[in-house]
Amino acid sequence: QKEVEQNSGPLSVPEGAIASLNCTYSDRVSQSFFWYRQYSGKSPELIMSIYSNGDKEDGRFTAQLNKASQYVSLLIRDSQPSDSATYLCAVERGQTGANNLFFGTGTRLTVIP
Amino acid sequence: GAVVSQHPSWVICKSGTSVKIECRSLDFQATTMFWYRQFPKQSLMLMATSNEGSKATYEQGVEKDKFLINHASLTLSTLTVTSAHPEDSSFYICSARTSGRTGAYEQYFGPGTRLTVT
Numbered sequence: 738q739k740e741v742e743q744n745s746g747p748l749s750v751p752e753g754a755i756a757s758l759n760c761t762y763s764d765r766v767s768q769s770f771f772w773y774r775q776y777s778g779k780s781p782e783l784i785m786s787i788y789s790n791g792d793k794e795d796g797r798f799t800a801q802l803n804k805a806s807q808y809v810s811l812l813i814r815d816s817q818p819s820d821s822a823t824y825l826c827a828v829e830r831g832q833t834g835a836n837n838l839f840f841g842t843g844t845r846l847t848v849i850p
Numbered sequence: 851g852a853v854v855s856q857h858p859s860w861v862i863c864k865s866g867t868s869v870k871i872e873c874r875s876l877d878f879q880a881t882t883m884f885w886y887r888q889f890p891k892q893s894l895m896l897m898a899t900s901n902e903g904s905k906a907t908y909e910q911g912v913e914k915d916k917f918l919i920n921h922a923s924l925t926l927s928t929l930t931v932t933s934a935h936p937e938d939s940s941f942y943i944c945s946a947r948t949s950g951r952t953g954a955y956e957q958y959f960g961p962g963t964r965l966t967v968t
Contacts, residue, residue: 779961780960781894783959825893837896
């Protein structure tokens with residue numbers, strides 16, 4: 738079983754719609770979770786971090802965490818063509834601050850104008 | 851967010867030569883930096899964890915004598931690819947860890963270095 742799993746996509750949504758990206762992880766003691774956006778040929782950019790169960794909103798982005806289900810998601814409201822990128826879910830290995838991140842393989846999102 | 855720089859952004863070298871890549875945290879001190887490699891259409895692969903003032907911790911399968919890492923200060927880590935070969939051609943990305951707004955750690959990436967070995 739992979740440490741972090743994501744649907745590779747591609748996920749296509751029309752402009753203005755809500756894009757929903759999902760991620761599951763296997764390490765029950767993980768405490769820190771991150772979403773990164775990576776444009777083609779560029780390095781990842783941190784867009785959201787979440788540490789507690791529930792929702793966390795930042796602009797058009799909402800991260801959702803359910804530790805019992807070992808599930809973290811990212812919602813992008815009012816999707817724009819500029820949101821087209823690969824979204825990487827990352828989970829901190831072990832206890833907070835103890836180690837590095839496990840990355841999923843990423844979900845490629847295409848927002849259709 | 852915190853800013854991490856890398857230099858050079860791209861490099862072409864001949865097979866058998868060595869290449870040094872620098873990673874700097876510009877507006878924060880990073881006791882821990884990470885080096886990743888990414889091949890086309892693949893995910894990030896962690897190569898090593900670099901701690902200031904101590905030896906790097908390499909992931910399984912990564913040759914420490916080939917990929918030399920030095921983390922001499924709280925703002926600078928370097929990766930040297932020694933005796934580079936065409937199969938080492940890849941996108942090398944560093945990241946640095948800092949305390950986020952909530953106090954928990956967040957990891958920020960440099961812009962990456964594209965290495966081509968001919």
